[in-house]
Amino acid sequence: MSSQFIVDLFLYQRVIHLQGMTTNQTKQEAKNIASNLSTSTLHRSFYVNPRLLEYYNTQFSEKQVKRIDENFYDYSLGTRFRLNVPVPRPPRRLRYLIQKSFSGDVSGDIGEALFAYFLVHEMQISRFLIGHTRPEKKRGFLSPDFIICASSPNLTSFLQKPVLPLPILGEVKGFTGSIDAGRIYHALLQLRRLILNQSLVGLLFLAMRNEARHGYDAYVVRVES
Numbered sequence: 001m002s003s004q005f006i007v008d009l010f011l012y013q014r015v016i017h018l019q020g021m022t023t024n025q026t027k028q029e030a031k032n033i034a035s036n037l038s039t040s041t042l043h044r045s046f047y048v049n050p051r052l053l054e055y056y057n058t059q060f061s062e063k064q065v066k067r068i069d070e071n072f073y074d075y076s077l078g079t080r081f082r083l084n085v086p087v088p089r090p091p092r093r094l095r096y097l098i099q100k101s102f103s104g105d106v107s108g109d110i111g112e113a114l115f116a117y118f119l120v121h122e123m124q125i126s127r128f129l130i131g132h133t134r135p136e137k138k139r140g141f142l143s144p145d146f147i148i149c150a151s152s153p154n155l156t157s158f159l160q161k162p163v164l165p166l167p168i169l170g171e172v173k174g175f176t177g178s179i180d181a182g183r184i185y186h187a188l189l190q191l192r193r194l195i196l197n198q199s200l201v202g203l204l205f206l207a208m209r210n211e212a213r214h215g216y217d218a219y220v221v222r223v224e225s
Helices: 023-039 050-060 068-076 104-122 153-159 181-198
Strands: 005-011 041-048 130-132 146-148 168-175 201-210 215-224
Touching: 005 104, 023 181, 041 050, 041 104, 050 068, 050 104, 104 130, 104 146, 104 168, 104 201, 104 215, 153 215, 168 181, 181 201, 181 215
Parallel strands: 005 215, 168 201
Antiparallel strands: 005 041, 130 146, 146 168, 201 215
């Protein structure tokens, strides 16, 4: 088993401004992001140690998924375990499940752990200044995934402009296949309320498995009021 995997880090070239954007315009913007990710600028590639990623999983990811370092390679290689399939045909309109599906929680946990890794190791932001928010779905309030209480020279250089005021909001979406515009739209909604009310800056972090080289592509989109 390889001890590391590679992440290509991209910056989306347009800043998304939410002020005055209607629901339909926000949905269209999400579609634009999904369609235009290929125009993003490659910042750099970096290697991630899966065992260190496990630490960030335990510290920052919302869902409890044990040993992400062990699950990652089956997941990134697309290895899906086959189930026992009986010889007799199933009843009409029914089908047997042949392969297990990857849990969405695993995808989300890998994305959130990669975001924390990106902030701490690539952007040099102290892990003590990064926190995962508590979901507020029961209260009908869409909250972003992360609050980042500091910036850094590395982050300013990467985003090509300062990030003010603090804190920074972070929303993470992990994908196992093609980018889903609907999930990007939901991410913009999760950032929207706090960004517009407090004129904060949001970072939308899209982590997509790259099947060709068994690694990840990570896209960062800057979102403002």
